[in-house]
Amino acid sequence: MSAYWLDWLSLLTRWAHLVVGIAWIGASFYFVWLDNHLQPPGDPALADKGVAGELWAVHGGGFYNPQKYRLGPPQLPARLHWFYWEAYSTWLTGFAMLVLVYFLNPAANLLDPARAAPPGAAGVAVALGFIVGGWLVYDGLCRSPLAQAGRVPGWMFNAVLALLLAQAAWALCVLFSGRGAFIVFGAMLGTMMVANVAMVIIPGQRRMVAAITAGQPPDPLDARRGKQRSVHNTxxxxxxxxxxxxxxxxxxxHASLNALALVLLAAGGAAIRHGFVLRHRAQPHGRRPVLLALAAGLAMLATAAVLLQPRATAAGGTATGAAIDDTQALAILAARCTACHAGQPSFPGLAAAPNGVRLDSPAAAQARRAAIATQLGGGAMPPGNVTGLSADERAALLRWAQSP
Ligand code: HEC
Structure with a gap:
């Protein structure tokens, strides 16, 4: 497919991925919020019907009164809404993006010759192995005795899961380019989330519906398992x-401590989400646990930001040594970068300068110095070092880009 049509396909797929992703995560946020705000029903007749909690809300000029049943209603209504296409279509469009941006041309974004994963299709297979294997390990863990509430304290399951995920993050950063490692980690977690919906939550709900239809009480285990997975998804x-x-x-x-950044950003995000979950619940201990969770999350993000700072030594990323002038810098750019970053790129398959970044004139290159420094410092550009930028050239160009 020509670069032109690939660009269109990417834009439309990314757009669709964003829209269905918003629908899914929006619904997920809403139901977690709903669950945490339920109050015992005000009317005893509701409690007799099996309603465990209800809530009143006003939105868009209307008043709403959702009710949650302890297990299920005595009789099923004629029309019951399900939520799964949001999740499935998010995964499908996301996988399409993964193929378009990372797998079709793995040397560009997924792989890095300086990292451990094998080149080409074998590298893609390793990435797929993490995505499928991640689900198998996680699902096994959820079915193991470690996840039996009551027998083993809940924090032990969480600690084991967090450790395994941190290990996976580290392994991915050893194997793939920085971008590749981050996206495969996200695809692995996202696949767990969607597989939770497809393989556990929805089948459990189908069994509960079948039981109610047959006039039998639904199995509380199905409800419990569904809740466990949906809490993880949160x-x-x-x-x-x-x-x-x-x-x-x-x-x-692409920073040298990128694995640490991935772990701290992921853990920080989870902690911040925990703060919001706590905030929605009635708090017997006041606001303190909420603030603690939010502060812990923000502290992790801040720690990552401080630790990743480029140091003022050659090894730390910021280059030292003799300065080069604009003419020398442009010569390196012309040799190593403008095959792609020019008005008419000569690199096969490129229709225009990537991200509109042209480096083929002194003014354009000057204007991009900060971005050039960012891309060069961590080794993100040239992608997979296809144009063979030498270490000396990189250091010299970095010096030029960082000079005041
Ligand atoms: C093989 C083609 C290719 C070569 C060679 C190449 N780049 Fe890039 N560059 C890209 C692509 C593709 C992107 C877009 C990446 C993305 O989607 O973020 C990009 C993006 C950039 C960006 C913008 C990043 C952003 O955040 O928008 C900068 C700056 C950059 N490259 C600098 C360089 C420099 C400096 C060199 C030479 C040392 C170079 N590139 C060599 C393909 C190339």
Whole structure:
């Protein structure tokens, strides 16, 4: 497919992914919020019907009164709404984006010759292995004795899951380019979330509906399992969204401590989500736990930002040494960058300068110095070092881009 049509396909798929993702995560946020705000029903007749909690809300000029049943209503209504297409279509469009941006041409964004994953299709297979394997390990963990509430304290399951995820984040950063590692981590978590819906929550709900239709009480285990997975999904949401937007921040994803950043950003996101979950619940201890969770989350983000700062030593990322002038800098750009970053790129398959970034004139290059420094410092550009930028050239160009 020509670069032109690929660009159109990417725009439309990304648009669709964003829209269905908003529908899914929006519904998920709403139902978590709803669950945490339910109050015992005011009318004893409701309680007799099996209603465990209700809520009053006003929105868009109307008054709403949702009610949640302890297990299920005595009889099913004629029309019952289900929520799954939002999740499935988010995964489908997301996987399409993964193929378009990372898998079709793995050397561009997914792989890095300086990292451990094999080149080409084998590297893509390793990424797919993480996505499928992540689900198998996580699902196994959820079905293991470790997840039996009552027998083992809940924090132990959470600690094991967090450790495994941190290990996966580290392994991904060893194997793939910075961008690749972040996106595969997000795709792995996102796949767990959608598989939770497709393989556990929805089948459980189908069994509950079948039981009620047959005039039998639904199995509380199905309700409990569904709740467990949907609680996990709540905490995965913010980390996944962070990885989805990380592509454009090569200064972070390609930093030498990128694995630490990935872990701290993911953990910080989960902690911040925890703060919001607590905020919605009636708090016997006041606002303190809410503020603590939010502060812990923000502290993790701040720690990542401070630790990743480029140091003023050659090894730390900021280059030192003799300065080069504009003419020398432009010569390196012309040799290593303008195959892609020019008005008429000569690199096969490119119809226009990527992201509109042209580096083929002194003025254009000057205007982009900060962005050039970001891309060069972590090694994000040239992608997969296709144009063979040497270490000396990188250091010299970085010096030029960072000079005041
Ligand atoms: C093989 C083609 C190719 C070469 C060679 C290349 N780039 Fe890029 N560059 C890209 C692509 C593709 C993107 C868009 C990445 C993205 O989607 O964020 C990009 C983006 C950029 C950006 C913008 C990043 C942003 O945040 O918008 C800068 C700056 C940049 N490159 C600098 C360089 C420099 C400096 C060199 C030479 C040392 C170079 N590039 C070599 C393909 C290339």
């Amino acid at each position: 905490y995965f949401t913010l980390p996944v969204l962070m990885t989805m937007i990380s592509h454009h921040h090569a200064g972070i994803t």
